[in-house]
Amino acid sequence: MNEPSSPPICEAHGASDVGLVRLNNEDVFANLSRENFFILADGMGGHNAGEVAANETVFKLSKWIQNYPLATKHSTNELIRDLEEAICQTNEWVHHLASQEKRMEGMGTTLCVAWVLGETLIFAHVGDSRIYRIRKGRITCLTRDHSLRDELLASGELDESLAATYPYRNVITRAIGTQPKVAAEVQTEKIQQGDLYFLCSDGLTDALSDKTILDIIRATDTFKEASEDLITAVKAAGGTDNITILLFRPRTYLTKSF
Numbered sequence: 001m002n003e004p005s006s007p008p009i010c011e012a013h014g015a016s017d018v019g020l021v022r023l024n025n026e027d028v029f030a031n032l033s034r035e036n037f038f039i040l041a042d043g044m045g046g047h048n049a050g051e052v053a054a055n056e057t058v059f060k061l062s063k064w065i066q067n068y069p070l071a072t073k074h075s076t077n078e079l080i081r082d083l084e085e086a087i088c089q090t091n092e093w094v095h096h097l098a099s100q101e102k103r104m105e106g107m108g109t110t111l112c113v114a115w116v117l118g119e120t121l122i123f124a125h126v127g128d129s130r131i132y133r134i135r136k137g138r139i140t141c142l143t144r145d146h147s148l149r150d151e152l153l154a155s156g157e158l159d160e161s162l163a164a165t166y167p168y169r170n171v172i173t174r175a176i177g178t179q180p181k182v183a184a185e186v187q188t189e190k191i192q193q194g195d196l197y198f199l200c201s202d203g204l205t206d207a208l209s210d211k212t213i214l215d216i217i218r219a220t221d222t223f224k225e226a227s228e229d230l231i232t233a234v235k236a237a238g239g240t241d242n243i244t245i246l247l248f249r250p251r252t253y254l255t256k257s258f
Contacts, residue, residue, distance in 0.1 A: 010036050010116055013223035014246035017231045019203060020239035026050035026109075027201045027244035028058045036116035037065045040199040040246050042129050044175070045098075045107030053094050053109040053177050060090040061113065079115075079122060080186050087111065087124060087176075087184040094177030108175035111184070112143070112199040116191070116250050124186040127172045130205060132213075133189075134196040139214040142187065146174035170202065196249045203241035207234040223247045 012033045018025040026043035028051075041057045043050025064086045073079055090111075098104045110127025123131050128145040144150055149169040152158035158166060174182060196217070204213070208230070216233060220226040227245050234243045 010038075010248045010250050011223065012038065012246070012248035013227060014038075014040075014244070015224075015227035015231060016242065016244040017235075017239075019242050020235055022240075022242055024048060024051055025242045026054055027203070027242040028054040028109075029199070029244055029246045030058045030062045031246060031248075032062060032065060033248070035065045035068075036250075038114045038199055038246050038248055040112045040129055040201065040244060041109040041176070042127070042201040042203075042242070042244070043107070043109040045104070047103040049098070049104045049107035050109065052097070052104065053107040056094050056097060057090055057109050057111055057176050060093055061086060064090075065115075076117075076120060076122070076188060079117070080188070083113070083115065083122060083124060084184060084186055087113070087126070088182065091176045091182040092180065095180055098177055106178065108178035110172065110201070111176050114197060114199060114248070116248070119191050120188055121191050121197070122186065122188050124184045126174050126176055126182055126184050128170070129199065129201050132198050132200070132210075134198075134214060134217065135192060135194070137214075137218070139210050141210065142189070143185070145172070146185070147172050170206075191250055194249075196247065198245055198247040200246070201242060201244040203239075203243040204230060204234060204245055206241065207237040207239070207243075217247075223249075 014029045014031045016027050028041045030039040039058050041054035043054030098107045110129040112129045113124045115122040125143045128147045131142045133140050148171040149166050216229050217226045
């Protein structure tokens with residue numbers, strides 16, 4: 001873990017809004033720029049259970065990274081294994097909580113995690129919250145939704161032209177807490193100078209196209225302005241879900257690259 005006096009190497013800002021329809025905001029994020037670690041969760045479940053699942057997930061992983069002995073680690077593979085284990089333990093904890101009270105039964109949450117280590121980005125996801133990269137004016141989604149729609153697209157059972165209107169497009173096939181075990185999808189990539197990344201809930205991407213998101217971000221001067229303008233645009237499009245975006249950009253390569 002970075003020493004308390006060491007500056008964060010990432011410029012970052014996050015924002016969340018309940019939207020125009022939902023009564024509660026079940027999206028939760030953590031901007032842990034001191035650890036160069038970013039988390040987003042989109043909860044689901046009745047009686048505020050989704051909010052509990054998302055909060056517990058973000059809290060557990062925040063505590064994990066804040067106590068992580070980074071200086072003793074020697075390879076990217078070791079870091080990936082440790083992150084996978086932390087996510088598995090978080091899943092077990094949320095699943096345990098869901099079994100303790102009837103009102104919490106079936107609760108769960110999506111999860112996105114991004115971890116900057118010098119020139120290396122380690123990122124993980126469960127569910128349909130996404131991680132994007134903007135590089136040299138082009139936007140790319142780095143994650144594939146764990147959803148029924150995307151599984152049918154991958155198998156060829158659903159045509160791309162019907163995907164946007166598929167009635168079960170928001171049914172996810174993986175989540176934190178809904179089952180005793182979960183498999184997070186963990187990936188890595190090499191960061192290039194100037195890369196910008198963001199984590200977001202489906203309240204953003206269901207309302208705005210990738211091109212619209214890119215245009216809004218490029219038209220703003222700060223991450224705070226970008227997040228505010230994105231939320232405003234989602235509300236103008238109906239704002240039917242909670243909206244959360246967490247943007248970050250590595251300033252320079254100051255830490256060890258594994």
